[in-house]
Amino acid sequence: MKIELVQLAGRDGDTAYNVERTLKAIASCADDTDFLVFPETQLMGFAAVEQLASVAEPLDGPSLQAILQAVRERNVAVVVGIAENAAGTFYNSSVLVTPEGIALRYRKTHLWPSERGLFCPGDRYVTTLWKGVRVGILICYDIEFPESSRALAQLGAELIIVTNGNMDPYGPVHRTAIMARAQENQAFAVMVNRVGAGDDGLVFAGGSALVDPFGRLLFEAGREECRQVVELDLDQLQASRREYDYLRDRRWHLPGERIDHADGRRELLIPAIDQPLTGR
Structure with missing residues (x-):
């Protein structure tokens, strides 16, 4: 499976500009690309x-x-971030778009402090199959x-695909987290971050990355x-679980x-936060 990591600068609240750049990236991808992955809230920025x-x-x-x-014109799939309006309730969402339509929609479950009161947190984690690979999406702070x-x-x-909007001085935090999340779940992890300056003086840290199921960093952007x-x-998925399997061996x-x-x-x-846990 070939995935293109598209690390871009964006403009907060300028949908026309962001969509145009996204469309150009899709139109110019390689013929054998399976996936393109863009940053968090790529289409609207952080409004x-x-x-x-x-x-x-x-949607x-x-x-x-x-x-x-x-x-549909390029016969690829795209994971892209959007500020979602669901009948007047707003979510920080990322979607998997395939030629057949929207295959997956994930709403960020862990909101950064500045997002609280703007967005509503999601209430579930989701995966789907694409070209025989089971794919899940997370957004930025989720991976911590x-x-x-x-x-x-x-x-x-x-x-695990992570659309990211991580800023200074927290770049090293997500570098560590993405490797740990891949290793402890014995899955591939792809993280695509934004770069450049945003509103309120934020500077986005870049560092988009690919990590294999052993937790090895195979690519890291600047x-x-x-x-x-x-x-x-994909053979590395089985290789990483040949001698031990964390999911099989866990006790909870x-x-x-x-x-x-x-x-x-x-x-x-996701169960209610005050729901008692069982299984001791």
Whole structure:
């Protein structure tokens, strides 16, 4: 499987600019690309409080419809971030768009402090099959919590994709986290971050990366815009579990209701925070 990591600068609240750059990246990808991965909230940037209601869009809005058309023309899949408007409730979401449509929508479950009060946190983890590989999505701060990646692994994820909007001085935090999340779940992990300056003086740290199921860093970007094609050796999934298997050997499962859909999607619903845990 070939994945293109598209590390870009963006403009906060400027959907037209961000969508145009995203469409150009899709149109110019290599013919044998399977996936393109973009940063967190790629299409809208991090909109200010007064902008959010005007720039956030539903999943059937014009921005994702334009992405879908581009995906169909190139016969690829795209993971891209969006400020989602779900009937007046706003989510920091990332979606997997394939030529057949939106295959997966994930709403960020762990909101950064500045996002609280703007976005509503998601209530589930999700995976789906794409070209025989089970894929799950996380967003930025999610990867600092081991339970998020473990939830995807519990759903069978073999590839964890992280759309990222990580800024200075926290770049080293996500570098460490992405390697740990891949190693402890014996899955590939792809993280794509934003670069450049944003509003409120933020400087985004770049450092997009590919990590294999052993936790080895196979590619790491710098702090400038770049596009890098990486290829996954899927045999490494089995090789990493040949002598030991963390999921099989663990003695406790994350709580939550698992839902298996006929189209291949799997969900793990997050229990209420005050729900007592069982299984001692």
